[in-house]
Amino acid sequence: MKKVITYGTFDLFHKGHYNILKRAKEYGDYLIVGVTGDSYDIGRGKLSVKDSLATRIENVKKTGLVDEIIVEEYLGQKISDIIKYDIDTFVIGDDWKGKFDHLSRYCEMVYLERTKNISSTKLREENFTKYNIGIITDQTDDNQIVKEAKLVSGFEVTSVYSEDMKCAEKMQEKYGLEASYNDLNSFYEDVQVVYIRTALDKRYEMIIKSLDAGKHVICDVPFTLDAQKQVELAQMAVDKNLILINNIKLVYIQVFIQLLWMVQSGLIGDVIRLECSVSKKDRNVPYLFYELMAMSICPILKIMGNNYDDFNFKLIRKNNIVEFGTVNLKYGDAEAVINVGNTIRVDNKIEIIGTEGTITMRDNWWRANYFELEKIDGSEKQVYNVNFEGNGFKFLIRELLQMLQNDRVVSKTLSIEEAGRIVKILQAVSQA
Ligand code: C2G
Numbered sequence: 001m002k003k004v005i006t007y008g009t010f011d012l013f014h015k016g017h018y019n020i021l022k023r024a025k026e027y028g029d030y031l032i033v034g035v036t037g038d039s040y041d042i043g044r045g046k047l048s049v050k051d052s053l054a055t056r057i058e059n060v061k062k063t064g065l066v067d068e069i070i071v072e073e074y075l076g077q078k079i080s081d082i083i084k085y086d087i088d089t090f091v092i093g094d095d096w097k098g099k100f101d102h103l104s105r106y107c108e109m110v111y112l113e114r115t116k117n118i119s120s121t122k123l124r125e126e127n128f129t130k131y132n133i134g135i136i137t138d139q140t141d142d143n144q145i146v147k148e149a150k151l152v153s154g155f156e157v158t159s160v161y162s163e164d165m166k167c168a169e170k171m172q173e174k175y176g177l178e179a180s181y182n183d184l185n186s187f188y189e190d191v192q193v194v195y196i197r198t199a200l201d202k203r204y205e206m207i208i209k210s211l212d213a214g215k216h217v218i219c220d221v222p223f224t225l226d227a228q229k230q231v232e233l234a235q236m237a238v239d240k241n242l243i244l245i246n247n248i249k250l251v252y253i254q255v256f257i258q259l260l261w262m263v264q265s266g267l268i269g270d271v272i273r274l275e276c277s278v279s280k281k282d283r284n285v286p287y288l289f290y291e292l293m294a295m296s297i298c299p300i301l302k303i304m305g306n307n308y309d310d311f312n313f314k315l316i317r318k319n320n321i322v323e324f325g326t327v328n329l330k331y332g333d334a335e336a337v338i339n340v341g342n343t344i345r346v347d348n349k350i351e352i353i354g355t356e357g358t359i360t361m362r363d364n365w366w367r368a369n370y371f372e373l374e375k376i377d378g379s380e381k382q383v384y385n386v387n388f389e390g391n392g393f394k395f396l397i398r399e400l401l402q403m404l405q406n407d408r409v410v411s412k413t414l415s416i417e418e419a420g421r422i423v424k425i426l427q428a429v430s431q432a
Contacts, residue, residue, distance in 0.1 A: 011049045090110065188215060252392060
């Protein structure tokens with residue numbers, strides 16, 4: 001018996017998928033199809049899959065062409081499958097031409113011509129709402145949103161607004177955007193979502209204007225250093241039935257979600273101390289100090305909760321410039337410490353010490369792709385990782401998409417309360 005295998009996501013099952021299965025079957029007597037699992041797809045950057053795994057499997061099954069269906073869960077599984085199922089021929093569309101040549105060591109490799117003029121991407125674009133994102137900025141760096149938004153189907157950064165037309169034009173050219181504006185009203189006509197990436201003192205005003213114009217908003221953090229204003233903004237968005245998202249990507253990243261799960265389910269016992277350190281790389285951005293502090297308070301609130309008993313802080317200054325800031329949050333017998341280096345360098349790191357083990361995130365922990373777990377029971381250190389390219393913006397945008405689809409304006413991932421607490425602490429620090 002000749003056994004054939006092929007793989008795919010098979011999202012929004014279409015004629016191209018049917019054709020390839022039919023032709024694959026003709027290469028043998030028994031056809032196995034590997035349907036990609038959700039986390040495998042996320043890992044390889046396919047974030048826009050619409051159908052559930054169950055639906056995708058069901059659609060492949062309904063063709064009546066397939067003898068066995070398996071789920072593809074990890075990179076490299078294809079080799080194990082070829083050996084395990086004793087495969088004679090591997091079939092895949094020629095959009096992958098050359099990519100799987102190394103499999104010819106294990107079985108015959110066949111690339112088949114793709115069916116023209118049909119694809120899941122095209123169907124998604126035709127059948128689902130499209131959202132244009134516009135950037136409001138006073139600088140020319142996009143924080144990777146242009147590239148990352150393209151990975152979530154339905155989203156595209158199309159325009160840029162800046163008070164300074166030169167800045168807007170420069171940004172348009174740099175990222176190949178459709179339009180640039182220095183007139184807000186014309187800009188708003190073009191977009192449904194805005195990303196506010198301006199100096200801190202402009203954010204509050206820009207959020208209000210954008211919400212007033214009926215736009216959903218993603219804004220760099222903090223929005224403001226005034227806790228009362230933060231509450232106002234959150235309330236305003238809710239009243240207008242609009243989304244207002246804090247640009248803190250960490251909370252949307254899978255590795256951090258996994259870490260949170262492990263800590264909260266008691267894997268390292270009771271957390272007794274958490275230390276979070278970060279220092280500023282770009283010395284020319286004055287407001288970055290508060291951004292780093294906001295970014296560091298966030299994981300503490302997520303891990304240890306909002307109900308700290310008290311907090312205090314200390315700023316080390318030289319010639320009136322803050323060199324270093326530290327914040328201490330007390331949670332009963334436990335405590336959390338934040339170290340932010342402004343002109344002084346500290347190692348970027350989060351260390352969570354529990355009664356039964358320690359979890360450490362190193363390097364660029366805010367775009368977490370790994371952490372280490374060390375239990376005190378003597379077992380070996382373990383590393384958990386999920387690699388992805390980019391800075392994680394796509395995960396935030398994907399959450400925005402899910403909120404839009406579910407008609408929900410308040411994020412469950414970073415609550416209004418949590419975002420409010422962050423600003424409360426920042427306000428105290430900034431007034432010192
Ligand atoms: N296909 C096709 N014609 C189309 C669209 C897709 O022949 N118009 C083929 C693809 O070449 C692929 C299969 O249908 O062989 C499934 O396509 P996708 O669902 O897009 O899956 P893909 O991302 O190509 O996954 O491990 C996953 C596989 O490597 C391929």
